[in-house]
Amino acid sequence: MTSIRIAIIGAGMAGLKAASTLHNAGMNVCVFEKSRGLGGRLASRRTEFGHFNHGAQYVTARHPGFAAYLEQATAFNAAQSWKPNLHHGGTEIAQSHGNLALDQWYQGAPQMNKLIRPLVEPFSVLKQHRITRIEQLDRRSFALHDDLEGVFGPFDGVIVTAPAPQTAELLRPMSPRFDPIGDVVMAPCWAVMAAFEQPLPTAFDAIIHQSPAISWAARSSQSSDLFHRRCPDPWVLHATPRWSRDHLEEDKDRIIEKMLAALRDISGVKLPELHSVDAHRWRFARTETPLGASHLNGMNGRVIAAGDWCLGARVEAAWRSGQSAAHAMIETLFG
Structure with a gap:
């Protein structure tokens, strides 16, 4: 079975779940990732004093398969439970404490991008390769072209797990079966990473505030001690989808200025001096209108689209979609 070659585009949760499933089924898998690291929006940025989880902040599990995966990741020391002192907005914010969430929250350990560690098998991963075109060689084989004029293949099948707009660019020219991807709506998000010289003087570690x-x-670190916070004190701020759309092309410095002012207003405290600050623009951060199916296939079932945008705005949705796409590919090839 190792003579069967499958290409996976995207090394986030969906792509790596698909790759791991196919690798364990005995296929020869090659993953193409446009970035320097793995994990997609399970993103962390390292600094000299710690890290910022500037993408997905935590994950939860409602599907038993993903719950089992989180247990596996915890056993790998790649996941840990997270129960921050949480504020939901409103008045007397500095007095708020306790996490009233019904679901158990998990973070990657020690940072979010480690959550994919149980999926990283000994298959080939080509980083900093942006795939720009999928070429059909015949009814059963495909080649991939990247932005540096590289050509890879032939492959017996391709699974694309990029964000919906990028997946549509690749797949809609190939077949009208992929046209429904155009109905998916994904929202942007500005993220600000601020490290304060002194701990932010609040009793909470996280704010859900519309x-x-x-x-x-x-706070992008775990601590149960309110009086001995780590310094510098790292915080991640996520803008709302509407605000991010309205300011999508704005200068990064202006984004930082406005979001820090908003944090001051909603926290009700004077912000300490900054040690460092930066911002990151996620153009495709959150699924607002999903596909409504776990995956979408075409080209005789040998080209499949998958990702969290298929099922909804959850890391669990990406895991389920990647698994479903892998099983669909196996069914196509051997069913």
């Missing part, structure tokens, strides 16, 4: 600007703010 203000016009900020939907989420959290």
